[in-house]
Amino acid sequence: MQMSAISHKGRQGALGVIVTLLLLAVPAPYRALSALGAPESAAAEASIRIGMSGNPDTLDPHRTSGTLTFFSIRGFYDTLIEPGEEGEYRPALAERWEVSDDGLIWTFELRERVRFHHGRILQAADVVATFERILDDTIASPHARELRRLKRVEALNERTVRFVLSEPYTPLLATLASGWGAILPADLVESGHRFSVEPVGTGAYVFVHWQEDSHIRMRRNPEYWRGNEVGAPEEIALRIITETTVQEQALIAGQLDIIDMVSEAMLDTLEQRSDTMVDRTLSSLVMVLAMNNHHELLQDLRVRQAIAHAVNKQQVLDVAYNGGRPVSTFLDYGDPFYADVEDPYPYDPDRARELLDESDYAGETLRMSVPQNYEPHVRAAEIYTEMLGRVGLNVELRLIEWSSWLSDVYQNSDFDLTVIGHTGKLDPDGRFAGYDTGDNYVNWHHPKAEELLEAARTEAELERRYELYAELQRIMAEEVPMVFVGTSYRHMGLRASIREFHMDPKLDTIDFYRLRKD
Amino acid sequence: MTPFVSVEGLSKTYTARSLLRRSRAATHAVRDVSFAIARNTIMGLAGESGSGKSTLARALVHLDPPSSGEVRVAGIPLARLGRRGLRKARRRMQIVFQDPHGALNPRLRIKYSLGEALANAGVPRRERRARAVELLRLVGLGPEHLDRYPRAFSGGQKQRIVIARALAGKPEFLILDEPVSSLDVSIQAQIINLLMDLKQRFGLTYLFISHDLSLVSYVSDSIGILQDGRLVEYGPAEQVLKQPRSEYTRALFDASPAMHRER
Amino acid sequence: MVEDWTRQQILTAIGTTLTALAVTVLVVVVVFAVYAPLLVAHAPTAQNLDARFQPPGTEGHLLGTDELGRDVLSRIVYGSRASLGVGGIAVLLSSSVGMALGLVAALAGGVVEDTITILADAVLSFPTILLAIAVVSVLQYGMLQVGAAIGVVFMPVFARLVRAETKAVREEGYFRSSRALGSSLLRTVALHVLPNVLPRVVVQATITFALAIVIESSLAYLGLGTQPPNPSWGLMLRDARNALFHAPWLSVFPGLVLALTIFSLNFLGDRLAEHLGR
Numbered sequence A: 001m002q003m004s005a006i007s008h009k010g011r012q013g014a015l016g017v018i019v020t021l022l023l024l025a026v027p028a029p030y031r032a033l034s035a036l037g038a039p040e041s042a043a044a045e046a047s048i049r050i051g052m053s054g055n056p057d058t059l060d061p062h063r064t065s066g067t068l069t070f071f072s073i074r075g076f077y078d079t080l081i082e083p084g085e086e087g088e089y090r091p092a093l094a095e096r097w098e099v100s101d102d103g104l105i106w107t108f109e110l111r112e113r114v115r116f117h118h119g120r121i122l123q124a125a126d127v128v129a130t131f132e133r134i135l136d137d138t139i140a141s142p143h144a145r146e147l148r149r150l151k152r153v154e155a156l157n158e159r160t161v162r163f164v165l166s167e168p169y170t171p172l173l174a175t176l177a178s179g180w181g182a183i184l185p186a187d188l189v190e191s192g193h194r195f196s197v198e199p200v201g202t203g204a205y206v207f208v209h210w211q212e213d214s215h216i217r218m219r220r221n222p223e224y225w226r227g228n229e230v231g232a233p234e235e236i237a238l239r240i241i242t243e244t245t246v247q248e249q250a251l252i253a254g255q256l257d258i259i260d261m262v263s264e265a266m267l268d269t270l271e272q273r274s275d276t277m278v279d280r281t282l283s284s285l286v287m288v289l290a291m292n293n294h295h296e297l298l299q300d301l302r303v304r305q306a307i308a309h310a311v312n313k314q315q316v317l318d319v320a321y322n323g324g325r326p327v328s329t330f331l332d333y334g335d336p337f338y339a340d341v342e343d344p345y346p347y348d349p350d351r352a353r354e355l356l357d358e359s360d361y362a363g364e365t366l367r368m369s370v371p372q373n374y375e376p377h378v379r380a381a382e383i384y385t386e387m388l389g390r391v392g393l394n395v396e397l398r399l400i401e402w403s404s405w406l407s408d409v410y411q412n413s414d415f416d417l418t419v420i421g422h423t424g425k426l427d428p429d430g431r432f433a434g435y436d437t438g439d440n441y442v443n444w445h446h447p448k449a450e451e452l453l454e455a456a457r458t459e460a461e462l463e464r465r466y467e468l469y470a471e472l473q474r475i476m477a478e479e480v481p482m483v484f485v486g487t488s489y490r491h492m493g494l495r496a497s498i499r500e501f502h503m504d505p506k507l508d509t510i511d512f513y514r515l516r517k518d
Numbered sequence B: 001m002t003p004f005v006s007v008e009g010l011s012k013t014y015t016a017r018s019l020l021r022r023s024r025a026a027t028h029a030v031r032d033v034s035f036a037i038a039r040n041t042i043m044g045l046a047g048e049s050g051s052g053k054s055t056l057a058r059a060l061v062h063l064d065p066p067s068s069g070e071v072r073v074a075g076i077p078l079a080r081l082g083r084r085g086l087r088k089a090r091r092r093m094q095i096v097f098q099d100p101h102g103a104l105n106p107r108l109r110i111k112y113s114l115g116e117a118l119a120n121a122g123v124p125r126r127e128r129r130a131r132a133v134e135l136l137r138l139v140g141l142g143p144e145h146l147d148r149y150p151r152a153f154s155g156g157q158k159q160r161i162v163i164a165r166a167l168a169g170k171p172e173f174l175i176l177d178e179p180v181s182s183l184d185v186s187i188q189a190q191i192i193n194l195l196m197d198l199k200q201r202f203g204l205t206y207l208f209i210s211h212d213l214s215l216v217s218y219v220s221d222s223i224g225i226l227q228d229g230r231l232v233e234y235g236p237a238e239q240v241l242k243q244p245r246s247e248y249t250r251a252l253f254d255a256s257p258a259m260h261r262e263r
Numbered sequence C: 001m002v003e004d005w006t007r008q009q010i011l012t013a014i015g016t017t018l019t020a021l022a023v024t025v026l027v028v029v030v031v032f033a034v035y036a037p038l039l040v041a042h043a044p045t046a047q048n049l050d051a052r053f054q055p056p057g058t059e060g061h062l063l064g065t066d067e068l069g070r071d072v073l074s075r076i077v078y079g080s081r082a083s084l085g086v087g088g089i090a091v092l093l094s095s096s097v098g099m100a101l102g103l104v105a106a107l108a109g110g111v112v113e114d115t116i117t118i119l120a121d122a123v124l125s126f127p128t129i130l131l132a133i134a135v136v137s138v139l140q141y142g143m144l145q146v147g148a149a150i151g152v153v154f155m156p157v158f159a160r161l162v163r164a165e166t167k168a169v170r171e172e173g174y175f176r177s178s179r180a181l182g183s184s185l186l187r188t189v190a191l192h193v194l195p196n197v198l199p200r201v202v203v204q205a206t207i208t209f210a211l212a213i214v215i216e217s218s219l220a221y222l223g224l225g226t227q228p229p230n231p232s233w234g235l236m237l238r239d240a241r242n243a244l245f246h247a248p249w250l251s252v253f254p255g256l257v258l259a260l261t262i263f264s265l266n267f268l269g270d271r272l273a274e275h276l277g278r
């Protein structure tokens, strides 16, 4: 009968959903083990297998700002220059460079005998084609903006290339050293090659295959210009595994050599085991509790100070973000330009309550909008809610989708409070973009900011730039447009056999070239 | 004398309906039927199974609206009454359906089945029990039956209850659609006698429907014979019985076992 | 023969015991939801960052604490509110509107019936959980909204069920008799249709209730249901998934309560269906 058909269907539905729930909740690692299989176990010694938390949206360096893309393509490409430890830059494809006295012309001398994976020798024309491609409207590169002061790129001869600017702009070097400064071969750019699925560069590894939701494979480039020192793995495979637990179990089982996610719960285990270890590098993130400075309550400095005083930064970092270094300003702790300003509003709930009492706050509920898919931020938001509640500030949590967060919070500033992490930029100018004019999501504006940022942008001398950015950071620390909470650690799980593991926090990738396995 | 019930050119056509394809397959269940019934008389309606008797009965009281034609009861054309008026009018003309087993809701105690009809007749809640007992007495049952479910009764008893229920609104006109066909022969006579009694007592008018022409001829003042929805024979009982106009009627006589018995 | 008898008796005894257990589980869950504040020593959102991941049996925390040092027992007890609230709203909405639609379809017939049937089939052809996600995304999150979303998803099930039952009743002699007696449609429906339809609806309601709880949990698991820091069983499972090996009690207890509730509801639904025949 009709009835039994329906109830039957209904019951199966219920069971199906329960099973799905259980699958999600319980036996995830076992699914992973079978999914990983053993196809390349024979070649395991010669290859390194890395667990990656998701698919890159594309492999084209010019068409995205997705961090997974730059993680994936690091081995395929080189840039003209590379970032150093102190905010300076080191030669890469460019051996030498110089800037004219007026700061408008940058000239780069290319390295000799660098070969692309498809066999051609690197020439100045490749550099020109690369940057013209970034500026090409049909490519719609999110990074084209960074090159808006670039008048033209020109090849002076086969090995010399010149960048002509409309005004002095030191952060240009950061763009050249970033993942999206990857140099592509001119002939393939010309022919419309689909770099999004098949990267071709000059890097230490040659692209082999990308299977969505499964893996990206690459093999050693025997003709790499830096030379091929002994011991480099023949192959590197990036395994796409979205569940933390699955990655962890696969690492323990020896099916992965490196994993890019480690949960708080597993840190100890991985450290204590003799066959695994944890790499802890300071990330380039600044975690913030951001406030809408146009909100009628939050525009009152006392309320913002109260909120800052209410937050125990170290505790938030430890519980929500797996540890980290507290900061009191807008640059991440590891940034060469980070000014170690003493926190003007340290954790002090009593002071927070006093400040709230002095202010006009009368029990209104502030809404904290949090992107629902970033679990650490949700966790942090829960903690903030409790901490603010303890000093008498009512907060209501509201989880929203990432896309809504981008449009409502980030674009339209339609929020009271929010929790987010700001990613690192090679040049501080990138981080402060919009904070000179007031065109930023927290609606913060300060007359001094514009002046300082303009000066730093045109200043070529490193020491002077340190000072300018330090001054700005002091102002922001005092003004607390957001509570700058701290820089989290990036934890990667490694097999004990992994050697020469170097994380570059600013580029958020591994240095594949140096990576070794015993 | 104007007839109590008059039927003029009544037709009923069923068309299979579908949203997606308009089907033209139509069943002409009743075709252009006209007759009249005088007050306190019985008109018998006979015909083979599927000849359209039940359809005619339903169309007559507008339970299914007729495709065309007019029905007047006590001079009032039913088509003019509108939904609410029709519902009221229906209480004065009741149908007793063939199958007494299906006619009573098995989930309801008898008092509620009777209560429904009494409520329709506007009897206040307080008086319904007493009236229900009265109705049961009319058909030879008693108050002890009020609280039982239909399954506790035999077919004949159920039919009595159905008749009692039909009487709740003090109707003047009853359509009896095969009232005894599903009952044992021994019980058939009891029910027929009961119906005759009630007719005398309340001055009722009947349309008595049966596929059994002998039964019809036994009770009726006038007789109509339906064949394929057409009234092929219609007139006073004697006339129809003695001088049937159509072959069909003669065939029906021959097919009727009781008729042979009578001869 | 004798053996058959005892086997039959044993089966009956087991059935009765299970029914009693199922009823007990549901009563306990309802008591959780209604008397939550009286039952637990801790607020479900009260954090203690110095006492995180305490195992079950820890002084004052019978079922341990979670990653923010919140009492797991309190969260399970309070979490029943989300489940029952959403389930209740979903069932009330879907059964009442679905029943109305089913009745209208069956009684009106014609284009009305066709329209309702086509719409119901269209809705039913979507995977339930996806549809619920879609509706929730439109309505925004919150217990009322999630309940309403799930309610919308299950309306057609009731509409179809009630329509089929009603159409069957329409063909019954007593329905036709009732019309012939001159009863108003309302009276006919109340006396003859509803008593036939309601038992079916009740059985379907228990099944829907179970499904609604599962979907609420799934939505919460996906981050679309109950909003943290408020607890819901699904949300607890979600939060627990990265601590699966480290703090298994965070998954085990809410999972157990969820599973018991679902199975109890389904079991009772079955028993009820058996009891009502067919």
Ligand SMILES: Nc1ncnc2c1ncn2[C@@H]1O[C@H](COP(=O)(O)OP(=O)(O)O)[C@@H](O)[C@H]1O
Residues within 6 Å of the ligand: B014, B015, B027, B028, B029, B047, B048, B049, B050, B051, B052, B053, B054, B055, B056
């Ligand atoms: N609701 C209906 N829809 C379509 N056809 C019908 C319907 N009711 C009756 N019919 C058809 O009308 C004809 C007459 O049926 P009916 O009036 O029940 O005959 P009787 O009562 O004389 O046995 C039959 O052919 C039957 O199939």
Ligand SMILES: [Mg+2]
Residues within 6 Å of the ligand: B053, B054, B055
């Ligand atoms: Mg008939």
